[in-house]
Amino acid sequence: MPKINHQPTQSGTETKPKRLNNRKPLNLLTAMEQIVEASSDSNLSADFFRRAKRPIAYVADKLSLTPMQSVLLSVFMDRSDDTRIQMGELASYFGCRKIRMLQHAKDVDALEQRGYVRCCRDERSTTYRVPQQVIEALRQDKPYEPEPYTAMSCSELFGCLEDLFEQRRDDELTYAALLDEVERLFAANTHLEFVRKMDYYRPSLLEEDWEWMMLLFLCHLFVNNDDDNVGSHDFESLYDRKYIFRHVKSFMEEGETTLFELKLVEFVNNDGFADRSAYKLTDSAKTELLSELNINACKKSTKGLLRHTALTAKQLCYNPREGREVERLASLLEPSRFDAVLRKLEASGMRRGFTCLFYGAPGTGKTETVYQLARQSGRDIMEVNVEAVKSMWVGESEKNIKALFDRYRSHVASSQVAPILLFNEADAIIGKRLEGAERAVDRMENSIQNIILQEMERLEGIMIATTNLTQNMDKAFERRFLYKIEFERPTIEAKRAIWQSMMPDLDTKAVDELAAAYDFSGGQIENIARKRAVQSIISGDEEVGMEELHRFCESEAIAQPGRRRRIGF
Numbered sequence: 001m002p003k004i005n006h007q008p009t010q011s012g013t014e015t016k017p018k019r020l021n022n023r024k025p026l027n028l029l030t031a032m033e034q035i036v037e038a039s040s041d042s043n044l045s046a047d048f049f050r051r052a053k054r055p056i057a058y059v060a061d062k063l064s065l066t067p068m069q070s071v072l073l074s075v076f077m078d079r080s081d082d083t084r085i086q087m088g089e090l091a092s093y094f095g096c097r098k099i100r101m102l103q104h105a106k107d108v109d110a111l112e113q114r115g116y117v118r119c120c121r122d123e124r125s126t127t128y129r130v131p132q133q134v135i136e137a138l139r140q141d142k143p144y145e146p147e148p149y150t151a152m153s154c155s156e157l158f159g160c161l162e163d164l165f166e167q168r169r170d171d172e173l174t175y176a177a178l179l180d181e182v183e184r185l186f187a188a189n190t191h192l193e194f195v196r197k198m199d200y201y202r203p204s205l206l207e208e209d210w211e212w213m214m215l216l217f218l219c220h221l222f223v224n225n226d227d228d229n230v231g232s233h234d235f236e237s238l239y240d241r242k243y244i245f246r247h248v249k250s251f252m253e254e255g256e257t258t259l260f261e262l263k264l265v266e267f268v269n270n271d272g273f274a275d276r277s278a279y280k281l282t283d284s285a286k287t288e289l290l291s292e293l294n295i296n297a298c299k300k301s302t303k304g305l306l307r308h309t310a311l312t313a314k315q316l317c318y319n320p321r322e323g324r325e326v327e328r329l330a331s332l333l334e335p336s337r338f339d340a341v342l343r344k345l346e347a348s349g350m351r352r353g354f355t356c357l358f359y360g361a362p363g364t365g366k367t368e369t370v371y372q373l374a375r376q377s378g379r380d381i382m383e384v385n386v387e388a389v390k391s392m393w394v395g396e397s398e399k400n401i402k403a404l405f406d407r408y409r410s411h412v413a414s415s416q417v418a419p420i421l422l423f424n425e426a427d428a429i430i431g432k433r434l435e436g437a438e439r440a441v442d443r444m445e446n447s448i449q450n451i452i453l454q455e456m457e458r459l460e461g462i463m464i465a466t467t468n469l470t471q472n473m474d475k476a477f478e479r480r481f482l483y484k485i486e487f488e489r490p491t492i493e494a495k496r497a498i499w500q501s502m503m504p505d506l507d508t509k510a511v512d513e514l515a516a517a518y519d520f521s522g523g524q525i526e527n528i529a530r531k532r533a534v535q536s537i538i539s540g541d542e543e544v545g546m547e548e549l550h551r552f553c554e555s556e557a558i559a560q561p562g563r564r565r566r567i568g569f
Contacts, residue, residue, distance in 0.1 A: 027141045028062060031055035032074035039071055041095035063116075063143045069107045076117055076130050077138065084120070084127040115146045118172045149188035154292040157192060160185055162224045165217065169237040178238075182216065194219075197289050204258055210248050211259050213238065218265060218281050219289060228280045229268050252279060269403055305380040305411060305419055311371050317490065317497040317522065318365070325485045326369055329356065333377040333462070335417050353459030355480055358466045360487030363523025366466040369487075370422055379462070380419040382408055401448050405455040412461045419461070426465040430477040449474065456480045489521055498522050502529035510546060518553050528552045 024030065034055040042048035049056065049067065059070035075093060079085050087108075091098040108128070111117045117128045137144040149160065164181050167173040173181065186195045198216065205212040217235055221227040227234075232249045239245045251257050253276050259265040264285040268278035281289075318326060332338060332354075342352050358366040374381050384404065408421045423429070429449060453476055456463065465481070467473070478484075490498060495515040499506065502525055506514075520528075531552045532544045 026055060026058045028059060028138045029077075029141070031058040031062075032077050032138075035059065035071055035074040036078045039075065039094060041093075043096045044068075044071070044094050044100070062141075066107065066110075068104055069110055072104065072107055073111055073116055076111070076128065077135070080130040080135055083129040085129060086125065086127055115144060118167065120171045121174070122171045149185050152189050152192070154192050154194050157185065157189055157194070158220065158223045158293075161216070161220045165220055175238065175240045179213070182213075193292050194289055201262070201264070204262065210244075211257055214248070214252075215259060215264055215285075218279065222281055222286070223290065223293060230279050231277055253277065269407060305382055306374075308374050308378055308380050311375040313375065314368060314372060315501050316365050316368060316372060317494050317501060319488055319491050319494050322485055322487055325483075326373075329483060329485070330373055330376055333373055333379070335377060338377075338418075351457065351459070353456060354462045354482060355456055355459065356462075356464045356483040356485070357478075357481040358464065358485050358487060360468070361489055361521060362468050363521030364487035364489060365522050366487050367424055370420065370424075370464050370466065374420050378417050380411075380415070380417075381422050382411055382419050383422045383424060385424075401451050402455075405459075408461065421459075421461060421463040423463070423465040425467065427467045427469050430465060430467060430474060431472045432474045449477075453477065453480065489519060492516065495520065495525070498525045502526060503532065510549075513546070514549065514553065517550075518557060520553070520556065524556050528556055 026034075032055070035052050038052040038055075039048060052071075056067045056070050059065065059074065060067055063070070063073070065073065072090070075090055076085060079089070087101045088098050091101045094101075108117070108119075112119050112128075115131070116134050118131055120127045120129070134144045152160070161182075164173065164178060164185075168175065168178045186199065189195050190199075198212070201215065202212055205215065214235065217238060218230055221230055221234065232245075232252065235248070236245050239248065255267065255276065257265075263282050265279055266282045267274040267276055268280050269275070332341060338354075342354075345352050358369060360366060370381070373379075408419075412418045429445075429452060457480070492515050495518075496511050499511045499514050503511075528549070532549065535544050535548065
């Protein structure tokens with residue numbers, strides 16, 4: 001006897017299997033609904049197939065499936081909001097053992113091959129989902145047909161590549177299946193220059209077949225994600241086995257691959273230094289492979305820059321003197337006036353470089369001032385991580401610091417408005433050079449400083465350095481900074497303005513009390529404002545009183561820095 005879910009009714013009688021309406025007109029969804037209702041706890045028995053013969057036959061005929069495939073697809077569709085359907089769940093629904101479902105694995109594989117379901121096979125489990133395109137097709141009462149790969153534009157081809165790499169990332173394609181799909185895609189679009197160029201390089205990369213796929217993957221990330229800084233974590237998901245990933249990662253870090261020899265791939269230049277854990281297409285590879293997309297030129301001019309449009313407007317409060325100096329500098333950096341200044345300097349035989357030093361105690365707004373100047377003048381920022389510059393390999397330092405300035409010159413040449421070269425927290429590189437340096441590290445630091453001094457002499461653009469310390473600054477650097485602005489700790493008037501801007505709901509008495517009680521920088525006041533906002537959220541938007549504010553202030557007042565010497569403007 002087939003297993004039926006006999007549940008006693010309130011009258012004590014047993015329910016009978018639901019009778020199907022054999023006269024109701026069918027479409028795919030109504031037929032699947034009838035199949036799902038009849039198959040619940042049916043043990044996939046012969047009686048079930050007999051009772052559901054009409055809707056099963058309708059689905060099978062409409063979609064060219066077998067009866068069992070039609071039943072399985074119907075139940076998958078009923079669970080289409082679940083992206084990780086397990087075979088055990090289907091077994092529970094049908095009221096049978098999981099081993100019974102494994103006997104129908106070939107039917108599920110057939111549905112996967114037709115594109116009706118996608119399978120995720122990771123190391124721990126196998127799960128299924130119904131793609132949205134399938135749901136839309138069945139909703140329109142028609143079979144699902146994958147979009148043909150033929151006669152694509154290059155943009156459309158990269159759209160398909162994006163989908164394929166996403167399926168591989170989600171374990172819905174094996175690495176071998178990914179290769180097969182790419183082969184089909186390329187075979188159907190030999191009219192594209194990109195396909196022909198990739199086929200041209202295939203024999204050279206055949207010995208290590210992963211290199212050809214790596215080249216394709218880097219092209220995909222650059223075109224689809226605007227990603228020109230690809231780390232090993234990005235391509236880890238490409239491979240079915242971790243040992244293969246480790247093999248590829250090792251070769252890429254060494255740089256001893258055909259991809260590097262053919263100058264198709266290079267290490268990312270990080271603040272002038274080759275980062276062996278990050279990779280990108282070379283400019284020549286972009287030009288050669290991606291010419292149909294016409295994207296190389298426009299991406300090259302902005303990559304590695306902090307866009308001025310991404311900077312948030314902030315109201316900064318200055319002491320009167322520094323406020324005037326910042327306002328004066330802001331006026332000079334306005335593009336129309338700045339160009340006029342450069343022309344006058346050039347006519348007078350003077351250097352065209354515009355170099356500025358912002359110095360003073362931490363938290364006084366030096367870096368934020370650079371950001372606001374950039375935002376107001378429409379200038380992007382090329383920000384240098386000074387600590388990264390100091391920490392790289394001794395043997396490559398000089399070459400890489402020169403590459404940093406070369407990159408900035410390239411940005412200046414390709415930008416309508418010259419960007420700002422920002423050396424943030426530059427204490428480590430503008431200190432006094434060491435005389436009679438004997439250690440390799442000391443010689444390297446002196447060499448880096450000499451190169452920066454030379455580059456400042458021939459700079460065409462805008463360089464701003466920020467520093468907390470000036471006592472140890474090399475005199476050669478001090479002479480080369482055209483404008484020097486000291487950011488002092490705020491006066492009581494400035495502190496009042498900062499407290500009020502950070503916490504507009506405070507009354508005048510509270511603002512005066514806090515400004516008088518604590519000698520805080522703008523950065524410290526912002527910390528307290530953030531703590532207050534967090535506390536308000538935790539306490540359910542209850543008002544944070546003065547007692548709590550004073551507690552925040554006491555915890556912030558760990559130590560107050562001493563006064564630094566001033567240098568001339």
